[in-house]
Amino acid sequence: MILGIDVGGTAAKIGWMTREGIILRRQEVPVNGDGYATPILTSVLRGADAFLAESPDAEGGLEGIAVSATGQVDDQSGTVIGTNGAIPGYEGTAFRQALEEKYAVPVHVLNDANAAALGETFLGGARGCRDAVMVTLGTGVGGGVISGGKLIRGRRGIAGELGHFSIDRHGVLCSCGQRGCFERYASTTALMRMAWEITDRESVPDGRAFFVRVRAGDAEMARVLERWIEQIAVGVIGLVHLFNPEIVLIGGGVSRQEELLIKPLREQVIRGMMPRFAEGFRLEAAKLGNDAGMIGALKFWLDQEKGQ
Numbered sequence: 001m002i003l004g005i006d007v008g009g010t011a012a013k014i015g016w017m018t019r020e021g022i023i024l025r026r027q028e029v030p031v032n033g034d035g036y037a038t039p040i041l042t043s044v045l046r047g048a049d050a051f052l053a054e055s056p057d058a059e060g061g062l063e064g065i066a067v068s069a070t071g072q073v074d075d076q077s078g079t080v081i082g083t084n085g086a087i088p089g090y091e092g093t094a095f096r097q098a099l100e101e102k103y104a105v106p107v108h109v110l111n112d113a114n115a116a117a118l119g120e121t122f123l124g125g126a127r128g129c130r131d132a133v134m135v136t137l138g139t140g141v142g143g144g145v146i147s148g149g150k151l152i153r154g155r156r157g158i159a160g161e162l163g164h165f166s167i168d169r170h171g172v173l174c175s176c177g178q179r180g181c182f183e184r185y186a187s188t189t190a191l192m193r194m195a196w197e198i199t200d201r202e203s204v205p206d207g208r209a210f211f212v213r214v215r216a217g218d219a220e221m222a223r224v225l226e227r228w229i230e231q232i233a234v235g236v237i238g239l240v241h242l243f244n245p246e247i248v249l250i251g252g253g254v255s256r257q258e259e260l261l262i263k264p265l266r267e268q269v270i271r272g273m274m275p276r277f278a279e280g281f282r283l284e285a286a287k288l289g290n291d292a293g294m295i296g297a298l299k300f301w302l303d304q305e306k307g308q
């Protein structure tokens with residue numbers, strides 16, 4: 001049995017998994033209850049301890065720990081090497097070292113967006129695909145690229161920052177220091193920014209409320225949505241031309257909007273790409289939801305242990 005840990009900015013999900021990716025038991029532990037005064041690693045170790053204590057056959061059955069973590073993660077050392085400053089004290093967190101010392105089993109750690117992409121090709125929407133791109137639309141834009149059946153990891157395991165290529169050098173300033181990064185236009189943060197330019201925050205407080213308004217026939221919000229989809233399409237078309245995938249998966253809570261988001265995005269992306277890239281191409285919503293990170297971490301763990 002493999003212990004899966006998916007570390008996010010607000011909570012860590014901990015689960016007990018078979019090698020086939022069946023999650024038998026799971027729990028969530030908060031990691032920022034006190035504004036990160038308690039380091040994330042401490043919260044994770046405490047959570048893992050408590051979780052294992054409640055699993056009767058845990059000791060004998062623990063074969064390894066598969067971690068998916070937010071931030072730039074060196075996937076060989078299993079250490080967080082960059083965080084964009086969003087979580088104080090998180091950079092330098094040595095997940096692999098700490099967990100191996102404590103539990104004496106093999107530990108492998110991977111960035112959460114890359115893990116999600118890997119998880120989707122293992123058991124989700126891109127199952128069986130050798131060439132897939134996953135784009136997750138949330139407060140930022142994350143993603144991962146599977147090429148020739150392998151995750152593109154780059155030199156230090158931090159490749160696949162799909163939110164941070166510029167689509168407009170005179171564009172909106174990004175937290176990474178560049179202007180016009182894709183995530184400044186394709187994230188749900190960007191969607192809400194555009195909505196709030198023409199309506200008040202009280203009436204459309206979040207993405208959910210936004211889609212309710214569109215569905216109710218609000219023409220202004222529908223135009224905002226149209227602009228947002230155009231912006232996402234520009235980036236996705238670029239990614240298709242770069243990687244020639246069989247499938248692009250859209251992740252994040254908004255991907256549940258099949259009629260309002262996925263369908264029109266699919267049409268625009270297919271219309272915009274060069275014809276040869278469109279043959280047999282699919283664009284779908286991701287399937288694994290919140291489990292993607294943990295399942296992808298498991299796949300990474302299995303591959304690493306096999307020496308791949």
Ligand SMILES: [Zn+2]
Nearest residue numbers: 164174176181
């Ligand atoms: Zn950026």
